Amino acid sequence: MATNSKRTRLKFILSKLTDRNREIFMRMYSPDNLTDNIDSVVDMLPASKLKWALSQAENTYHSIFRILKS
Numbered sequence: 907m908a909t910n911s912k913r914t915r916l917k918f919i920l921s922k923l924t925d926r927n928r929e930i931f932m933r934m935y936s937p938d939n940l941t942d943n944i945d946s947v948v949d950m951l952p953a954s955k956l957k958w959a960l961s962q963a964e965n966t967y968h969s970i971f972r973i974l975k976s
Contacts (some may be wrong), residue, residue, distance in 0.1 A: 912956050919963040927966055935959060939954050 907915070920928055932940050935955070936947045951959060 908909045909953055909956065913948050913951070914952075916963055917945055919960075919967050920948070922946055923963070923966060923970075927941070931959070931963070945950050 920931060923931075928944055929940070932942070932944065932947065935951060936942050948959075
């Protein structure tokens with residue numbers, strides 16, 4: 907998946923998560939400015955961290971559905 911596609915996917919998934927999940931993301935990837943726009947944080951995320959951030963967001967997203975399903 908191309909870098910731009912990963913960023914777009916990450917933004918989409920973050921938009922579907924809870925405020926608390928987004929707050930955790932901001933604490934991890936923008937700890938010095940928690941009030942930044944989350945899309946800007948994703949855009950500024952180094953490519954070396956993008957794959958891991960996307961993986962974390964996807965896992966959180968899927969875990970919510972596993973909880974709802976049970």
